[in-house]
Amino acid sequence: MSDIAIRVQNLGKQYHIGALQNNGGHYTYKSLRDSIANAASAPFRAARALVGQSGPRPSSQDNTIWALKDVSFDVKHGEIVGVIGRNGAGKSTLLKILSRITEPTTGRVEIRGRVGSLLEVGTGFHPELSGRDNVYLNGAILGMKRAEIARNFDAIVAFAEVERFIDTPVKHYSTGMYLRLAFAVAAHLETEVLIVDEVLAVGDFQFQSKCLKKMQDVSTNQGRTVIFVSHNMAAIRSLCNIGLLLDKGTTALYGQIQSVSDAYMSLGETHFDDEPLVIFPKAPDRCDVWIESASVLCNGTPGTRFEFGDRLGFKVNFKARGTIRRPIVGYLIRSSQGEDAVNANNYFLPSPDYEYPVTEGTIVCDLGELPLMAGNYLVSFWLCRNPEELHHVEDILHFTVEEKDIWGTGKLPPRSLSALWWPTGFTFLDREGV
Amino acid sequence: MTTESTNIAIANQADDSLIPITIIQPSRGWIALKLGELWEYRELLYFLTWREVKVRYKQTALGAAWAIIQPLFTMLVFSLFFGRLAKVPSDGIPYPLFTLAGLIPWTFFANGLTQSSNSLVSSANLISKVYFPRLTIPLSAVLSGAVDFAISFVLLVGMMAFYHQAPSLRCVFLPLFFLLGFVSALGVGLWLSALNVEYRDVRYTVPFLTQFWLFATPIAYPSSMLHGIWRTIYGLNPMVGVVEGFRWALLGTNTAPGPVIAASSLASVMILIGGAFYFRRMEKTFADVV
Numbered sequence: 001m002s003d004i005a006i007r008v009q010n011l012g013k014q015y016h017i018g019a020l021q022n023n024g025g026h027y028t029y030k031s032l033r034d035s036i037a038n039a040a041s042a043p044f045r046a047a048r049a050l051v052g053q054s055g056p057r058p059s060s061q062d063n064t065i066w067a068l069k070d071v072s073f074d075v076k077h078g079e080i081v082g083v084i085g086r087n088g089a090g091k092s093t094l095l096k097i098l099s100r101i102t103e104p105t106t107g108r109v110e111i112r113g114r115v116g117s118l119l120e121v122g123t124g125f126h127p128e129l130s131g132r133d134n135v136y137l138n139g140a141i142l143g144m145k146r147a148e149i150a151r152n153f154d155a156i157v158a159f160a161e162v163e164r165f166i167d168t169p170v171k172h173y174s175t176g177m178y179l180r181l182a183f184a185v186a187a188h189l190e191t192e193v194l195i196v197d198e199v200l201a202v203g204d205f206q207f208q209s210k211c212l213k214k215m216q217d218v219s220t221n222q223g224r225t226v227i228f229v230s231h232n233m234a235a236i237r238s239l240c241n242i243g244l245l246l247d248k249g250t251t252a253l254y255g256q257i258q259s260v261s262d263a264y265m266s267l268g269e270t271h272f273d274d275e276p277l278v279i280f281p282k283a284p285d286r287c288d289v290w291i292e293s294a295s296v297l298c299n300g301t302p303g304t305r306f307e308f309g310d311r312l313g314f315k316v317n318f319k320a321r322g323t324i325r326r327p328i329v330g331y332l333i334r335s336s337q338g339e340d341a342v343n344a345n346n347y348f349l350p351s352p353d354y355e356y357p358v359t360e361g362t363i364v365c366d367l368g369e370l371p372l373m374a375g376n377y378l379v380s381f382w383l384c385r386n387p388e389e390l391h392h393v394e395d396i397l398h399f400t401v402e403e404k405d406i407w408g409t410g411k412l413p414p415r416s417l418s419a420l421w422w423p424t425g426f427t428f429l430d431r432e433g434v
Numbered sequence: 435m436t437t438e439s440t441n442i443a444i445a446n447q448a449d450d451s452l453i454p455i456t457i458i459q460p461s462r463g464w465i466a467l468k469l470g471e472l473w474e475y476r477e478l479l480y481f482l483t484w485r486e487v488k489v490r491y492k493q494t495a496l497g498a499a500w501a502i503i504q505p506l507f508t509m510l511v512f513s514l515f516f517g518r519l520a521k522v523p524s525d526g527i528p529y530p531l532f533t534l535a536g537l538i539p540w541t542f543f544a545n546g547l548t549q550s551s552n553s554l555v556s557s558a559n560l561i562s563k564v565y566f567p568r569l570t571i572p573l574s575a576v577l578s579g580a581v582d583f584a585i586s587f588v589l590l591v592g593m594m595a596f597y598h599q600a601p602s603l604r605c606v607f608l609p610l611f612f613l614l615g616f617v618s619a620l621g622v623g624l625w626l627s628a629l630n631v632e633y634r635d636v637r638y639t640v641p642f643l644t645q646f647w648l649f650a651t652p653i654a655y656p657s658s659m660l661h662g663i664w665r666t667i668y669g670l671n672p673m674v675g676v677v678e679g680f681r682w683a684l685l686g687t688n689t690a691p692g693p694v695i696a697a698s699s700l701a702s703v704m705i706l707i708g709g710a711f712y713f714r715r716m717e718k719t720f721a722d723v724v
Binding site: 015031032033035051096097098099100101102103104105106107108109110111112113114115117119120123124126128129133136137140141142143145146192 | 453454455456457458459460461477478480481482485488489492559560561562563564565566629633634635636639712715718721722
């Protein structure tokens with residue numbers, strides 16, 4: 001029993017959509033005035049509501065949802081659990097319950113060890129206070145003692161690389177500095193159990209890789225129990241050894257991360273949207289050239305549904321601060337099994353004859369008739385001027401190759417074989433080699 | 435990696451008693467106050483209070499002067515209309531001093547109410563993302579007024595010097611009356627802040643509440659205008675005990691406020707205990723509703 005760090009039994013969380021009342025069609029906050037008026041007409045029911053004990057309400061059926069239902073699992077000391085699932089599956093709710101922010105409706109959780117939660121980066125940061133003040137404040141909010149913060153202060157500031165600015169008010173920081181500092185504080189939590197929720201979804205590529213490295217160090221080298229929620233499948237796979245798949249509030253699968261993430265990927269094709277175009281409204285920090293939008297082209301026009309033999313192409317619009325001569329662009333096509341099918345870029349190619357500086361432009365990648373097997377694929381792009389400043393967008397476009405009886409035999413290779421089917425000619429020679 | 439995690443596990447088993455075990459399950463009915471946990475988070479309480487104070491003074495142009503301006507101007511208006519024109523009695527003390535001695539603790543109480551009533555809603559981002567005893571929030575809101583109180587107390591001392599009024603020996607009791615005021619402010623603040631999370635119009639009633647309460651408290655007039663049992667019943671307003679006690683301790687008014695202060699203390703302690711239990715009971719809904 002004592003090697004189990006977290007034991008979750010039949011956890012359930014029901015939400016009443018009851019803070020907002022239906023006032024003849026539109027929702028408003030509950031007001032004391034209305035409640036007092038109701039109390040006058042139905043004293044006992046209203047009095048119980050005032051004390052938080054809500055009795056059966058007539059229209060309560062359509063006003064409740066079970067965000068989590070019957071979730072049970074055990075986490076041993078030192079395990080790193082990746083919680084994955086679609087949006088709305090209940091991941092954040094689970095983390096909130098484990099962090100004691102909200103109470104479960106049913107079930108029981110037992111945690112051995114102190115718990116440190118990182119559900120948001122920079123909680124409690126006040127823009128008027130200096131970086132130093134905010135480090136102490138944020139550390140205290142996260143549960144660190146003042147002595148602990150003082151001991152780790154230099155390490156925190158060094159990790160965030162804001163030594164020069166530590167005494168200026170945080171409102172003058174760039175977004176990158178702000179995020180780095182906020183993450184740095186949380187990264188130095190010394191609790192036995194760590195709960196981390198999608199904080200890597202913010203920040204530029206460099207920030208994300210720094211955070212990942214730190215997470216790796218914290219979990220693998222320091223032997224702590226970590227519960228990690230992210231949509232970044234690559235991060236989940238590299239960091240975690242156990243996976244928990246949540247689907248609509250229930251445990252779909254709990255086990256080794258490889259099988260759980262495979263199950264997630266194949267959890268219904270329709271959870272990807274069919275947009276061939278994706279736009280990035282904001283430029284990343286510390287990057288002078290970035291991808292403004294990207295789209296996938298099927299036979300030259302935007303589209304996401306392919307048949308074996310269609311021409312695949314990408315169109316990448318980029319923008320630059322200042323001018324750029326020849327941006328280096330690359331892409332990666334990943335299958336839903338998680339394997340990298342195609343990875344190419346223009347770095348190794350000879351420069352074209354003409355090269356004039358531009359501030360924005362479009363690059364069209366023509367992949368020709370790509371022999372991809374039926375399935376779902378995700379595309380990642382990266383764009384840079386020099387290797388230090390890179391804009392990397394991962395798994396942002398999606399396209400499907402549909403099953404089609406290409407050879408007319410009614411037989412197709414299984415998806416697990418490989419994503420790429422190289423058109424091969426098979427010729428049988430007779431004994432003499434003729 | 436496996437070896438390292440096993441080592442840590444063994445180390446933990448060795449001093450098993452030191453590992454805190456947290457049990458999370460649905461709670462029912464009235465919940466224990468868990469003051470021990472509040473003590474554990476005392477450093478957070480310090481930081482939250484410090485943040486309130488620091489930010490408040492950074493943002494205002496008047497800064498510390500605001501703590502003096504509010505009671506000073508009220509005192510001037512009261513002195514003119516109640517003291518001079520209406521000739522309200524003032525227990526043998528110059529009227530401006532009489533009323534200021536009441537205004538200083540009153541301002542602390544009123545600001546405490548205003549700050550704490552909206553404290554939970556304005557800390558919504560903290561409540562929905564981090565765990566700590568939520569009692570810390572209204573507590574820090576009321577505590578942050580203590581700095582303003584200290585500054586305005588200087589004004590009071592200045593006023594006493596102006597009227598050549600030496601402090602009576604009973605001024606050792608001043609901290610007790612300040613404590614009573616703090617308990618009152620916190621008690622009402624807990625009720626208001628918890629109610630405000632669920633019913634958002636509560637914070638709009640606070641200005642009216644404080645205004646009404648101001649006139650229900652013997653700041654502009656002495657409570658010695660009432661006699662006997664009526665005065666004691668009047669003492670059920672906790673601020674009566676605070677204000678009269680303040681004047682008794684500092685200025686040596688010869689009103690014997692014993693029963694009044696007892697009534698006030700009783701009322702404020704009951705409001706505090708009731709408020710604390712109500713707050714704890716509603717606490718589980720805060721993160722979901724705020």
